[in-house]
Amino acid sequence: MTDTGSEREKSTNVGVLKAMMAFLQPYRWQMVGASIALICTAGITLSIGQGLRMLVDQGFSSNASEAALNQALLLFMVMILLLATGTFVRFYLVSWIGERVSADLRKAVFAHVIHLHPGYFETNLSGEIQSRITTDTTLLQTVIGSSVSIALRNFLMFVGGLILLFITNPKLTGLVMLSVPLVVVPIIVFGRRVRTLSRTSQDRIAGVGSFVGEAVKNIKMVQAFNHQKLDKQAFDGHVESAFTVAIGRINQRAWLSTTVITLVLGAVTAMLWVGGLDVLAGKISGGELAAFIFYAVMVAASVGAISEVYGDLQRAAGATERLLELLAAENLVPTPDQPLPLPVAPQGHLQFENVGFSYPSRPEQRAIDNLNLNISPGSSVALVGSSGAGKSTLVDLILRFYDVQQGAIRFDGIDIRELSLDDLRSQIAMVPQQPVLFTGTVADNIRYGKPDASAEEIEAAARSAYAHEFIERLSEGYDSFVGEGGIRLSGGQRQRIAIARAILADPTLLLLDEATSALDAESEYQVQRALELLMKGRTTIVIAHRLATVVNVDIIAVLDHGKLVATGSHTELLQSSPLYARWASLQFDEGVNAPDVVATV
Numbered sequence: 001m002t003d004t005g006s007e008r009e010k011s012t013n014v015g016v017l018k019a020m021m022a023f024l025q026p027y028r029w030q031m032v033g034a035s036i037a038l039i040c041t042a043g044i045t046l047s048i049g050q051g052l053r054m055l056v057d058q059g060f061s062s063n064a065s066e067a068a069l070n071q072a073l074l075l076f077m078v079m080i081l082l083l084a085t086g087t088f089v090r091f092y093l094v095s096w097i098g099e100r101v102s103a104d105l106r107k108a109v110f111a112h113v114i115h116l117h118p119g120y121f122e123t124n125l126s127g128e129i130q131s132r133i134t135t136d137t138t139l140l141q142t143v144i145g146s147s148v149s150i151a152l153r154n155f156l157m158f159v160g161g162l163i164l165l166f167i168t169n170p171k172l173t174g175l176v177m178l179s180v181p182l183v184v185v186p187i188i189v190f191g192r193r194v195r196t197l198s199r200t201s202q203d204r205i206a207g208v209g210s211f212v213g214e215a216v217k218n219i220k221m222v223q224a225f226n227h228q229k230l231d232k233q234a235f236d237g238h239v240e241s242a243f244t245v246a247i248g249r250i251n252q253r254a255w256l257s258t259t260v261i262t263l264v265l266g267a268v269t270a271m272l273w274v275g276g277l278d279v280l281a282g283k284i285s286g287g288e289l290a291a292f293i294f295y296a297v298m299v300a301a302s303v304g305a306i307s308e309v310y311g312d313l314q315r316a317a318g319a320t321e322r323l324l325e326l327l328a329a330e331n332l333v334p335t336p337d338q339p340l341p342l343p344v345a346p347q348g349h350l351q352f353e354n355v356g357f358s359y360p361s362r363p364e365q366r367a368i369d370n371l372n373l374n375i376s377p378g379s380s381v382a383l384v385g386s387s388g389a390g391k392s393t394l395v396d397l398i399l400r401f402y403d404v405q406q407g408a409i410r411f412d413g414i415d416i417r418e419l420s421l422d423d424l425r426s427q428i429a430m431v432p433q434q435p436v437l438f439t440g441t442v443a444d445n446i447r448y449g450k451p452d453a454s455a456e457e458i459e460a461a462a463r464s465a466y467a468h469e470f471i472e473r474l475s476e477g478y479d480s481f482v483g484e485g486g487i488r489l490s491g492g493q494r495q496r497i498a499i500a501r502a503i504l505a506d507p508t509l510l511l512l513d514e515a516t517s518a519l520d521a522e523s524e525y526q527v528q529r530a531l532e533l534l535m536k537g538r539t540t541i542v543i544a545h546r547l548a549t550v551v552n553v554d555i556i557a558v559l560d561h562g563k564l565v566a567t568g569s570h571t572e573l574l575q576s577s578p579l580y581a582r583w584a585s586l587q588f589d590e591g592v593n594a595p596d597v598v599a600t601v
C-alpha cells in the first residue's frame with residue numbers, strides 16, 4: 001500500500017481486469033446494447049468507404065444521371081443518421097456503465113473499509129485509502145467508460161478495414177502494410193514519453209494541491225510565525241516545477257502531432273501517386289482509390305488508437321489491483337457466524353479473565369498482561385497508571401477494536417467475541433479525551449449515537465449535560481454548524497456535547513477518557529456535574545486524571561506496564577500502594593492531602 005507513484009501506475013497484469021467482471025455482471029444487458037451499437041457503428045463507418053466509392057464512380061462520372069446522384073446521396077444520408085444514432089447509444093451506454101461500475105466499486109470499497117478493524121489503519125494510511133476510493137475508481141471509470149470502448153471500436157475497424165483493403169486492392173494493401181509501422185512507431189515512442197510526463201505532471205499538481213491544503217488549514221500558524229514569504233517562495237517553486245513538466249509534455253505532444261500528420265499525409269500522398277497512376281492506366285476506378293485511401297487511413301488510425309489506450313488499460317489494471325486488495329483486506333475482529341444474543345435486560349457486568357494482549361506491531365511486548373478484574377453492574381472503576389500503562393488499550397479491548405490473545409472479556413457473562421459487534425457496541429458509549437465532533441450541526445452531533453432521536457430527546461440530553469444553555473446562545477441554537485471537527489466551539493463545550501451524545505445513547509456501559517487539559521473552573525465544574533449525572537446507575541470505566549473522579553468512584557484499579565497491581569479506594573490505596581501514592585502526588589500535586597476539598601467542587 002505504501003507503493004510509490006510510478007509503481008502505482010504500472011501493472012503488467014491486464015488479466016486483473018477480469019476480476020472486474022463481477023462488477024460488470026449486473027449490467028450485462030447494457031453491455032449487450034453497447035456491443036450491438038458498437039458493431040453497428042463500426043459496420044457503418046466501414047461502409048462509408050463503399051459509399052464514397054459509389055459517389056465518386058457513379059456520382060461524378062460523365063455519364064451519371066442526376067437521379068443516380070440523388071439516390072447515392074440519399075443512401076449516404078441514411079447511413080449518417082444510423083451512424084449518429086448508433087454513436088449516441090454506444091456513447092451513452094458505455095459511459096453509463098463506466099459511471100455505474102465506479103459508483104458500485106466506491107460503495108463496495110467504503111462499505112468494506114468502514115467495518116475493518118482499527119489496527120488496519122495503523123499500517124494503511126488514510127490518505128492512501130482515500131485516493132484509492134476516489135482517484136483509482138475515477139481512473140477505472142474513464143477506462144471502462146472510454147478506453148475499452150475506443151479499443152474495441154478500433155479493433156473492429158482494424159479488422160474490417162484490413163479485410164476491405166484486401167478486397168479493394170491487394171497491391172496497394174502491401175503499400176499500406178509498409179506505412180502502418182511508420183505511423184505506429186512514433187505514436188508509441190512519443191506516446192510513452194507523453195504518458196510518463198503527464199504522470200509526473202499530475203504528481204506535481206498533487207504536490208501543489210497538498211501544499212495549499214496544509215498552508216490554508218494551518219493559516220493561523222503560518223501568519224503567527226510570519227511564514228507567508230517562505231511559503232510563497234516554496235509554493236512558487238512547486239507551481240514552476242509543475243509548469244516545466246507540463247511544457248515538456250506539451251512539447252512531446254506537439255512533436256507527436258507533427259510527426260503523425262507528416263507521416264500519415266506523406267503515406268496518403270504516396271498511395272495517391274501509386275494509385276493515381278493505376279487510375280490513369282485504367283487499372284482501377286477513381287472510386288476504388290478513394291475508398292482505398294479511406295480504409296488505409298482508418299486502419300493506421302485504429303492501430304494508433306489501440307496503442308494509445310493500451311497504456312490506459314495497464315493503468316486501470318494497476319488501479320483495479322489496488323482496489324481489489326482493499327476489498328480483500330481481512331477484518332481481524334469479525335462478528336461470529338452465529339452470534340449469541342444479548343440478555344433481554346443487559347446489566348453491564350464486565351469481567352476480565354486472565355486477559356493478555358500485545359499489539360500486532362509489537363508482539364514481544366505485552367500491553368496487557370494477565371489481567372483479572374470483576375466490575376459489577378452499575379459500579380464505577382477508575383483506571384490509573386503512568387503513561388503507557390495500558391489504560392487506553394484496555395478500553396479498546398472492551399470495544400473490540402482489538403481481540404485479546406489470551407483469556408477473555410465477558411459482558412454479562414458472555415465472551416464478547418461471541419456477541420455481534422453491533423450488539424456489543426450498542427451497549428457502550430464512549431466519551432473520549434479529545435471529543436470528536438463531526439462536521440454538521442450541534443443536533444447532528446448529539447444525535448450521533450441514536451440517529452432516530454427526536455428534538456425533545458436531544459434537548460433533554462443537552463440539558464443533562466449542562467450544554468443546553470450555551471447551545472441556546474449560539475446564533476442558530478441546535479441547528480448551528482460546529483465547523484470542521486467542532487472548531488467553532490470551545491474545549492469545554494465540545495466535551496459537554498460529547499457527554500450529551502453519550503447520555504442520549506443511554507448505554508449500559510460507559511467508557512470515559514477524561515480530558516487532561518485544564519478547563520477553566522466554571523467549565524470544569526459543569527463538565528464534572530454532567531459526568532456525574534451520566535455515570536449514575538451505569539457501569540463506568542473511566543481513565544482518570546482528576547482527583548474529583550478518583551475519590552468518587554467505587555474502585556480504583558492501578559495499572560503498571562499492563563499489569564493490574566492494586567485495587568481499592570483512594571484512601572486505601574494511598575496507604576497500601578506506594579505506586580499509587582506516588583502517581584497521585586505527581587498527578588494532583590498538593591491536592592492529595594486535601595481530597596475532601598476537591599471532591600466537593
Ligand SMILES: Nc1ncnc2c1ncn2[C@@H]1O[C@H](COP(=O)(O)OP(=O)(O)OP(=O)(O)O)[C@@H](O)[C@H]1O
Pocket residue numbers: 122359360361362367385386387388389390391392393394
Ligand atoms: N497502536 C499501537 N501499536 C503498538 N503499540 C501500541 C499501540 N497503542 C499503544 N501501544 C503501546 O501499548 C502500551 C500501552 O499503551 P496505552 O495507550 O494503552 O497506554 P495508556 O496507559 O493509555 O497511556 P496514556 O495515559 O499516555 O494515554 C504502550 O507501551 C504503547 O506504546
